[in-house]
Amino acid sequence: MADGLAVRTTTVVIGAGHGGLAMSRCLSERAIDHVVLERSEVANSWRTERWDSLRLLTPNWQCRLPGYEYAGADPDGFMTMPEVVEFISGYAKHIAAPVQTGTTVTCVSRTDDGYRVATDNGEWQCETVVLASGAFNLPAIPAFASAVPTSVATITPNEYRNPDSLPDGGVLVVGASATGVQIAHELQRAGRQVTLSVGEHVRGPRVYRGRDIQWWMEASGVLGERYDEVDDIARARGVPSMQLAGTPERATFDLNALTALGVTLVGRFAGIRDGRAQFSGSLRNKCELADLKLGRLLNLIDEWATESGLDDETPPPHRFEPTVVPAPSILGLDLTNGSIGSILWATGFRPDYSWLDVDVLDGKGFVRHDGGGVDSPGMYIIGMPFLRRRKSSFIDGAREDAEDLAAELATYVDRRRSRGD
Numbered sequence: 135m136a137d138g139l140a141v142r143t144t145t146v147v148i149g150a151g152h153g154g155l156a157m158s159r160c161l162s163e164r165a166i167d168h169v170v171l172e173r174s175e176v177a178n179s180w181r182t183e184r185w186d187s188l189r190l191l192t193p194n195w196q197c198r199l200p201g202y203e204y205a206g207a208d209p210d211g212f213m214t215m216p217e218v219v220e221f222i223s224g225y226a227k228h229i230a231a232p233v234q235t236g237t238t239v240t241c242v243s244r245t246d247d248g249y250r251v252a253t254d255n256g257e258w259q260c261e262t263v264v265l266a267s268g269a270f271n272l273p274a275i276p277a278f279a280s281a282v283p284t285s286v287a288t289i290t291p292n293e294y295r296n297p298d299s300l301p302d303g304g305v306l307v308v309g310a311s312a313t314g315v316q317i318a319h320e321l322q323r324a325g326r327q328v329t330l331s332v333g334e335h336v337r338g339p340r341v342y343r344g345r346d347i348q349w350w351m352e353a354s355g356v357l358g359e360r361y362d363e364v365d366d367i368a369r370a371r372g373v374p375s376m377q378l379a380g381t382p383e384r385a386t387f388d389l390n391a392l393t394a395l396g397v398t399l400v401g402r403f404a405g406i407r408d409g410r411a412q413f414s415g416s417l418r419n420k421c422e423l424a425d426l427k428l429g430r431l432l433n434l435i436d437e438w439a440t441e442s443g444l445d446d447e448t449p450p451p452h453r454f455e456p457t458v459v460p461a462p463s464i465l466g467l468d469l470t471n472g473s474i475g476s477i478l479w480a481t482g483f484r485p486d487y488s489w490l491d492v493d494v495l496d497g498k499g500f501v502r503h504d505g506g507g508v509d510s511p512g513m514y515i516i517g518m519p520f521l522r523r524r525k526s527s528f529i530d531g532a533r534e535d536a537e538d539l540a541a542e543l544a545t546y547v548d549r550r551r552s553r554g555d
């Protein structure tokens with residue numbers, strides 16, 4: 135590429151994870167000229183930002199992308215990280231995606247006729263842009279983390295690889311969603327004394343009435359619920375991930391399972407004063423709420439099973455033991471006496487748009503969009519939680535989202551061209 139000359143294309147897709155690749159496939163089907171720019175390699179997040187023992191929490195049969203799906207011998211199993219990388223890399227080859235790897239987008243800005251995409255490896259001018267750079271690029275850590283005494287190591291899930299990543303001593307894992315419960319489980323089993331700080335969480339059994347919970351949620355329509363069907367989409371987009379893990383034993387990773395292993399539960403980490411961690415007294419309420427919501431989900435599943443005539447072929451409905459909450463509650467923990475050697479912040483993730491020079495971010499740093507159509511003409515986003523459907527941030531969610539968004543993008547391009555813009 136000649137210096138200073140921007141390459142012209144209809145669409146630039148930023149990011150070659152499964153989201154960007156699914157978009158690429160749908161754009162190719164519509165003969166829309168495009169390039170996928172990737173700062174590293176295809177499936178970079180799975181190669182570099184996950185811990186060693188992680189497996190998908192979604193079953194293999196749920197690994198479906200436009201024109202491609204899991205075809206192995208273990209549809210009910212859960213992929214390891216190398217298997218996910220192979221699956222996504224295989225997809226890129228299968229669809230002959232026009233990916234340019236080793237190309238970091240450094241700035242996206244508006245021009246008179248679309249967008250200018252600057253990178254460390256050339257520049258593009260395009261009519262439309264697809265942000266597929268991921269929802270979970272950076273750890274979301276509370277501001278009071280800076281008050282952690284220097285004698286205590288801190289680490290984020292993106293940095294954590296295995297129990298050896300942490301110095302000796304007890305570990306305070308903060309956050310009890312999928313990431314927090316999985317890492318707490320691994321550390322406790324490795325002989326660490328784990329304290330798990332629990333705020334709002336979503337409880338889920340791995341298996342219910344003989345079938346995987348993901349099967350029930352998909353079949354009953356929960357995962358396919360659309361963004362314009364829920365009462366409060368902003369709230370729905372912020373709901374934490376379900377406490378699930380994909381293990382060969384199909385184990386349930388709820389708080390009772392962790393307590394049985396020896397993990398100590400405390401409430402939400404509220405702050406640090408004089409080197410002392412302070413925990414909210416709301417643990418019981420949070421657990422009761424999670425139990426209640428699990429009950430509602432199972433009611434919905436049971437009703438659907440009855441309506442669908444499945445009651446004769448599946449075991450009968452049942453309910454799980456309520457979450458056992460320690461009494462009395464532990465409201466504080468001395469971080470200076472050596473009992474806690476490290477803190478792992480499993481407090482969520484956020485996207486990184488430090489390179490986006492278009493006024494589309496809300497006050498919290500998230501892109502303003504309506505079902506993936508960004509608040510800037512010709513810009514689209516994929517891979518965000520509940521983008522168009524509850525399953526949008528899952529691999530499986532990209533299938534329908536990419537098809538919908540590619541159709542919207544194509545309409546936008548056609549209209550623009552028919553107006554002679």
Ligand SMILES: Cc1cc2nc3c(=O)[nH]c(=O)nc-3n(C[C@H](O)[C@H](O)[C@H](O)COP(=O)(O)OP(=O)(O)OC[C@H]3O[C@@H](n4cnc5c(N)ncnc54)[C@H](O)[C@@H]3O)c2cc1C
Pocket residue numbers: 148149150151152153154171172173174175176177178179180184189190191192237238239240266267268269270313483489516517518527528529530
């Ligand atoms: C810990 C964890 C576990 C998960 N488990 C599951 C699971 O079990 N099942 C499931 O279905 N989903 C799971 N997900 C959710 C989801 O599938 C992943 O987050 C997935 O990686 C999202 O795909 P994506 O294509 O939207 O983004 P990513 O895979 O993050 O891809 C974005 C790509 O954009 C590139 N990029 C970013 N910025 C730039 C830039 N400026 N220039 C160029 N390239 C850039 C990145 O290098 C990356 O390759 C999990 C997520 C996390 C964090």
